[in-house]
Amino acid sequence: MKNPLKKKVLAFAAVTALALGALGIGLTVGADGTYKHNHGKVKNVIFMIPDGYSASYATNYRWFKGKESQMDSILVGMHRTYSADTEVTDSAAAGTAMATGVKTNNGMISTSPDGKKLTTILEAAEAGGKATGLVATSTITHATPAVFASHVPSRADEASIAPQLLENDVDVLLGGGKKYFPDSLIDQAKKKGYTYINNKSGLASASKLNKLIGLFADDALAPSLDRDETNQPSLAEMTDAALNVLNKDKDGFFLMVEGSQIDWAGHDHDAAWAMNDVMAFEEALAKALAFAKKDKQTLVVVAGDHDTGGMSVGGYGVYDAKVEILRNVTATGDYMVSKLDANRSNIKEVVKQYTSLDLTDAEIEKIKNASKPDMAINDIISERALVGWTSTAHTGVDVPLYAFGPGSDMFNGLHQNTNLPVLMAKAMKIKFTGK
Numbered sequence: 001m002k003n004p005l006k007k008k009v010l011a012f013a014a015v016t017a018l019a020l021g022a023l024g025i026g027l028t029v030g031a032d033g034t035y036k037h038n039h040g041k042v043k044n045v046i047f048m049i050p051d052g053y054s055a056s057y058a059t060n061y062r063w064f065k066g067k068e069s070q071m072d073s074i075l076v077g078m079h080r081t082y083s084a085d086t087e088v089t090d091s092a093a094a095g096t097a098m099a100t101g102v103k104t105n106n107g108m109i110s111t112s113p114d115g116k117k118l119t120t121i122l123e124a125a126e127a128g129g130k131a132t133g134l135v136a137t138s139t140i141t142h143a144t145p146a147v148f149a150s151h152v153p154s155r156a157d158e159a160s161i162a163p164q165l166l167e168n169d170v171d172v173l174l175g176g177g178k179k180y181f182p183d184s185l186i187d188q189a190k191k192k193g194y195t196y197i198n199n200k201s202g203l204a205s206a207s208k209l210n211k212l213i214g215l216f217a218d219d220a221l222a223p224s225l226d227r228d229e230t231n232q233p234s235l236a237e238m239t240d241a242a243l244n245v246l247n248k249d250k251d252g253f254f255l256m257v258e259g260s261q262i263d264w265a266g267h268d269h270d271a272a273w274a275m276n277d278v279m280a281f282e283e284a285l286a287k288a289l290a291f292a293k294k295d296k297q298t299l300v301v302v303a304g305d306h307d308t309g310g311m312s313v314g315g316y317g318v319y320d321a322k323v324e325i326l327r328n329v330t331a332t333g334d335y336m337v338s339k340l341d342a343n344r345s346n347i348k349e350v351v352k353q354y355t356s357l358d359l360t361d362a363e364i365e366k367i368k369n370a371s372k373p374d375m376a377i378n379d380i381i382s383e384r385a386l387v388g389w390t391s392t393a394h395t396g397v398d399v400p401l402y403a404f405g406p407g408s409d410m411f412n413g414l415h416q417n418t419n420l421p422v423l424m425a426k427a428m429k430i431k432f433t434g435k
Helices: 004-022 055-065 091-100 121-127 143-147 158-167 183-191 200-208 224-229 235-246 261-267 271-295 323-328 333-338 347-355 361-369 373-385 419-428
Strands: 027-029 035-037 044-050 075-080 131-139 172-176 195-197 212-215 253-259 298-303 399-404 413-416
Touching: 044 091, 044 271, 044 419, 055 271, 055 323, 055 399, 091 121, 091 143, 091 419, 121 131, 121 253, 121 419, 131 143, 131 235, 143 158, 143 253, 158 183, 172 235, 183 195, 195 200, 200 212, 200 235, 212 235, 224 271, 235 253, 235 271, 253 271, 261 271, 271 298, 271 323, 271 373, 298 419, 323 373, 333 347, 333 373, 347 361, 347 373, 361 373, 413 419
Parallel strands: 044 253, 044 298, 075 413, 131 172, 131 253, 172 212, 195 212
Antiparallel strands: 027 035, 075 399, 298 399
8 A cells, every 4th residue: 555644755855855955965865765964074085086087988888897887876976177278188287176176287287377386185185194195007107196296387297296206205106107216216215114016916015014105117007908918906906905005094094096098098099998997997996985885984086087089989870889899809909019010911810819800801901001000900999889089189078976975975066176176175174275
């Protein structure tokens, strides 16, 4: 028998929630009509950035995976990504906005357009007594990790960024970029209490350490598709290790984790690389969410910094998507090119080996005559999967925003990217002006 009283209670609950929401009081209504407050104490913040990731990547990844992703269940809003000098941002300006609360010009690292150093959310967390960490699959001195703990006019100056990361006393640094850390700088780090490692087996001791610097490649780490050829850790392994180190600080921590190469895949139109690096990012997010669910005092925020490549879901004039084709691709386009002979006479065999696709004669000729054969391979695979691209650069579309844990309701709605660090600081109750 239907219960009219229950229906009235649920209706009242929904109206009340809407009214409270209009007043800025963050309550969420569960499936059973009960309120679930998420305004508990926030001791830790894990900020996860899938570089280059937008709604089209999210949709294609869902088809690639065959079911909903970890991100889907924590979607709360969108954010706007333009920089101070253009509608289409680069990673330096976007990262600066998400680290400092201030929009700057493309190419600048936590420096205002007029050259002033901008305080970052990581620096504010340190001033509040919290431990801090940066994790990336790029060089650890690349634009996105750099904006949280360094200040230079140009993102290209990675050699100047490296010592600033140590001067800013970031407790955990994990990624690539050994070439920017000469032995003299590593020696300084050791004197400051860091343990230095250069392969993934060294991560096993993370829970015993207070400071850790891990540089697993001279340049960036290998793409996730190609990493089994190396002794480099996954993003999930690095995230887990960082959490083990940082969690020992009784005052809490701020950790930024970047899935750097989703962006690089987009620049190269390598749809399979993109999907596999999103999968690697999702595995790292699973570590963060598991930690947050157990800890109950951790806010997890996930936001791409911009879209890369203008990826589409479907394309080429066809009402369809065949993203499942990408599941059979086992190497990046760049790696496949490294397996071609000098005359590119083995294109058909190499592409078949790593993609299971039988190329047409026209497709073979396209790759053979291309000035960038990796892009030619990638474009062919993308067309077979009906994944379209509009650019080899970034685009200016709004980007999904995800959040989980206490304080997550503050991220509901459409935000400026500059709002994100201000809201994180508010959640942690630390001093941060965002200026």
